[in-house]
Each structure stands twice: as structure tokens, then as C-alpha cells.
Amino acid sequence: MLYKKVIYLVFIRPLEINCVYFYYLIEKLWGVLLQCYWEKKLQINTSYICEDKQDGSRFQDQNLYSALPYPTLFKMLEIIKLKADDVLVDLGCGAGRVVIFAAREGIKEAIGVELRKSQVESARINLSSPKTCNLPVTIIHQDAADYLPYRGNIFYMLEPFGPDTTKKVLANIQHSLEQNPRQIKILLYHNKVRLLLDMSSFLKFKGHLADTGILLYTNF
Numbered sequence: 723m724l725y726k727k728v729i730y731l732v733f734i735r736p737l738e739i740n741c742v743y744f745y746y747l748i749e750k751l752w753g754v755l756l757q758c759y760w761e762k763k764l765q766i767n768t769s770y771i772c773e774d775k776q777d778g779s780r781f782q783d784q785n786l787y788s789a790l791p792y793p794t795l796f797k798m799l800e801i802i803k804l805k806a807d808d809v810l811v812d813l814g815c816g817a818g819r820v821v822i823f824a825a826r827e828g829i830k831e832a833i834g835v836e837l838r839k840s841q842v843e844s845a846r847i848n849l850s851s852p853k854t855c856n857l858p859v860t861i862i863h864q865d866a867a868d869y870l871p872y873r874g875n876i877f878y879m880l881e882p883f884g885p886d887t888t889k890k891v892l893a894n895i896q897h898s899l900e901q902n903p904r905q906i907k908i909l910l911y912h913n914k915v916r917l918l919l920d921m922s923s924f925l926k927f928k929g930h931l932a933d934t935g936i937l938l939y940t941n942f
């Protein structure tokens with residue numbers, strides 16, 4: 723039996739590791755190709771490192787900017803199948819990648835809430851290109867903790883802030899449902915705060931969106 727173990731460790735295991743590494747590299751390369759293609763086509767720039775590290779948020783738990791990778795974004799849009807009357811809210815929208823591509827799906831409106839001024843400016847520049855300026859996107863310069871989301875029915879969060887702001891955001895969404903009862907979905911890419919959504923009295927966990935790392939919660 724020992725010789726089988728040795729053969730596995732010497733010949734098979736390195737191949738397995740190389741396959742995983744190779745797959746990872748292909749995924750990365752595909753992401754870069756999609757990024758180059760779409761950013762050139764739409765004349766936008768959402769792929770950069772934000773140097774502005776100041777935290778002006780009420781609860782001092784603001785995370786830095788990084789955009790949802792293009793392959794994951796397209797997978798998410800393919801799975802959630804947006805409808806003409808949907809209003810998607812990206813809480814912490816950064817340079818606007820998700821709101822731009824959601825709006826291109828033909829929804830009623832995409833709203834991006836962003837606190838960092840430099841990011842708001844980038845998002846607005848990205849929305850002034852000839853290919854994006856007619857999209858139904860609104861960028862709101864505000865702390866997500868203070869945003870009252872009466873209109874949205876799909877809320878998306880990609881690791882924007884910590885638990886304190888998340889708690890307040892959930893309370894605001896719940897309050898908005900009392901004022902304006904409706905069916906909502908929350909798309910969360912942030913495992914560190916998922917417990918808050920799991921414990922919330924008005925949300926139900928509906929599962930993962932396949933291969934994206936995004937969790938889906940609804941109130942129905």
C-alpha cells in the first residue's frame with residue numbers, strides 16, 4: 723500500500739495542484755480580457771486601485787474600493803434575470819461597474835450609493851461617456867447608513883462596510899418595507915457580515931448564486 727501512496731504523492735498530487743493553478747490562471751486571464759473589452763467598448767474605467775483611504779463614514783467601518791470581477795458580474799446578472807420594473811441599489815457602488823451593467827439589462831433604474839467623494843466622481847465620469855450617458859443610473863453621494871431605500875427592490879453589497887453600517891442599512895431596508903411593502907432581494911458578497919442577515923427577522927436565506935460567492939436573501 724505504501725508504494726501506491728508514494729506514486730500518488732510523487733506523480734498525481736503535483737498534477738492535481740497544477741490543474742487547480744492552471745484553472746485559476748485561466749479564470750484571471752478571462753477576467754482581464756472581459757475587462758479590457760467592456761471598458762474600451764463603453765469608454766469607462768472601473769478597474770483601478772483607489773488611493774483615497776480616508777474613512778468618513780458614521781461608524782468608521784468603510785472598506786476600500788475593489789470592483790466585482792467581470793466574470794462574476796456577468797454570472798450574477800445571468801442568474802438573477804433582472805426585469806423591466808426592477809430598481810437595483812448598489813450600496814457602496816464605487817466607480818459604478820455594477821450599476822452600469824445592471825442598467826444595461828433594461829431595468830427601471832439602478833441607484834449607486836457611495837460615500838467616498840473620489841469614487842462618486844469616477845462613477846459620474848463613467849456615466850458621462852456616449853455609451854453610458856443615457857442609462858437610467860443615479861449616483862447618490864451619501865453614507866449608506868443614512869440612505870433610506872424606499873424605491874429599491876434589489877440590494878447589492880460587495881464588502882462595502884463592516885457590521886455597524888450593515889446593521890443600520892438592514893434597519894433602513896426593514897423600515898422602508900413597513901412604509902412601502904414590497905418583495906425585495908439582497909445580494910451579499912461579504913461573509914463577515916452574513917450572520918446579521920441570517921439573524922434578521924425579515925429576511926430568508928435562499929442560497930448561493932452558483933460559482934459567484936454571492937448569497938441571496940429575500941423577504942418572501
Ligand SMILES: C[S@@+](CC[C@H](N)C(=O)[O-])C[C@H]1O[C@@H](n2cnc3c(N)ncnc32)[C@H](O)[C@@H]1O
Nearest residue numbers: 784788789790814815816836837865866880882
Ligand atoms: C468593495 S467596493 C464595491 C464596489 C462596487 N459595489 C462593485 O461591486 O464593483 C466598496 C465601496 O463601498 C464604499 N463604501 C464604504 N462604506 C460606505 C458607506 N458607509 N456608505 C457608502 N459607501 C461606502 C467604498 O468607498 C467602496 O467604494
